[in-house]
Amino acid sequence: MSMRPIGDGGGLAREAILAALRTQREASASVDAAARRVFEAGLSTEGPGQAQAEEASRERDSRGLDLMDAVRGVDRELARAESLPERLVSGEVREFHEVAAQLKRADLTLKFALEVRNKLVEAYREVMRMQV
Amino acid sequence: MDGIDKLFSTMHTAASGLSAERARIDVIAENIANARTTRTPEGGPYRRKLVRFEPLVERAADGSSRITGVRAAAVVEDVTSPMERLRVPGHPDADADGWVEFPNVNATREMADLITAMRSYEANLAVHESFVEMAERALAILR
Numbered sequence: 001m002s003m004r005p006i007g008d009g010g011g012l013a014r015e016a017i018l019a020a021l022r023t024q025r026e027a028s029a030s031v032d033a034a035a036r037r038v039f040e041a042g043l044s045t046e047g048p049g050q051a052q053a054e055e056a057s058r059e060r061d062s063r064g065l066d067l068m069d070a071v072r073g074v075d076r077e078l079a080r081a082e083s084l085p086e087r088l089v090s091g092e093v094r095e096f097h098e099v100a101a102q103l104k105r106a107d108l109t110l111k112f113a114l115e116v117r118n119k120l121v122e123a124y125r126e127v128m129r130m131q132v
Numbered sequence: 133m134d135g136i137d138k139l140f141s142t143m144h145t146a147a148s149g150l151s152a153e154r155a156r157i158d159v160i161a162e163n164i165a166n167a168r169t170t171r172t173p174e175g176g177p178y179r180r181k182l183v184r185f186e187p188l189v190e191r192a193a194d195g196s197s198r199i200t201g202v203r204a205a206a207v208v209e210d211v212t213s214p215m216e217r218l219r220v221p222g223h224p225d226a227d228a229d230g231w232v233e234f235p236n237v238n239a240t241r242e243m244a245d246l247i248t249a250m251r252s253y254e255a256n257l258a259v260h261e262s263f264v265e266m267a268e269r270a271l272a273i274l275r
Contacts, residue, residue: 077136097150101260105140108267115274 024130028123074113081106141200142263148188148201149256155204156183156249160242167237170225177225178235180210210236 081102087093137144159181169178186205191197213236221230 073136095151095154097147097257097260101143101147104264105143108140108264108271109136111268111271115271119274 021130024127028127032120070113074109077106077109143260145201146256146260146263148203149259150253152183152185152202152204153249153253153256157246157253159183159207160246160249163235163237164239164242164246167235167239167242169235170223170232177215177233178237180213180235180237181207182210184208213238 084093084099084102088099093099163180166178172178183204184206185202187199188201188203189197190200215236216234218232218234219230220226220232223230223232226232
C-alpha cells in the first residue's frame with residue numbers, strides 16, 4: 001500500500017471503499033458480458049467460419065460496437081414484423097398464427113433489449129452516484 | 133438457424149404444428165365438401181384424402197440431427213375404404229341398373245377427425261402461449 005496509513009479505522013474504511021469499487025466493477029463487467037451474450041443472438045452468422053471471424057473481431061472491438069450489432073439484431077426483428085402487412089397482402093403469409101407469432105417474437109425481442117439496456121444504464125448510474 | 137431463431141425455437145416448433153394441423157383441417161374440409169361428388173377430372177367419384185405428417189429434421193455440422201417440428205408432407209388418397217354404392221335411378225352418373233358410386237367419405241369419421249385436428253391445434257397454441265409466458269416471466273428477473 002502506497003498510501004500513508006491514517007490509523008486502524010481509516011485503513012478499514014479505505015479497504016471497504018476499494019472492495020466496494022471492485023465489486024461494482026465486477027458487477028458492471030458481468031452485466032456487460034451478459035448483454036453481449038444475449039445480443040450475440042442478434043448477429044448475422046451466415047457460416048461457421050464467418051461466425052468465428054466475427055467472434056474474434058468482437059473480442060477486439062469496443063463495447064460500443066457490440067451494442068451496435070445487438071441493436072441491429074433487434075432492428076432486423078422489428079423490420080420483419082413491420083413488413084407483415086405487405087407480406088400478408090402479397091400472399092406470402094398464409095396463416096393467422098404466423099402473423100401473431102412474428103409480432104410476439106418482435107415484441108419479446110424488443111422487451112428483452114429494453115430490459116438489458118435499462119440494466120446497463122442502471123449499473124452506469126450506480127457507479128456515477130458513488131461517493132468518493 | 134441464426135441466433136435469435138434459437139431463442140424462439142419452441143415458438144417455431146409450435147408454429148409448425150399449427151401449420152400442419154391447419155393443413156389437416158383443409159383436407160378434412162375438402163373431404164366434407166366433396167362428400168357427394170360423383171365425377172372428378174381423373175374420372176370416377178371423389179376419393180377421400182388424408183394428410184401424411186413428417187418430422188422436420190435439422191442436421192447439425194457434426195452430423196447429428198434433431199427434430200425441430202412437423203410438416204404436412206403429402207396429401208394421399210384413401211384407397212383402402214370402399215366407395216359407397218347407392219341405387220339412384222335418374223342420377224347423371226348412374227349405370228344401366230341405376231347404381232351410382234359415391235365417394236368413400238364418411239361424415240361421422242370426418243367430424244371425428246376434425247375434432248382431433250382442432251384439439252391438436254389448440255394443444256400447439258397452448259405450447260405457444262406457455263412459451264411466451266415463460267419468456268416474459270424470465271424477463272421479469274431483470275426488473
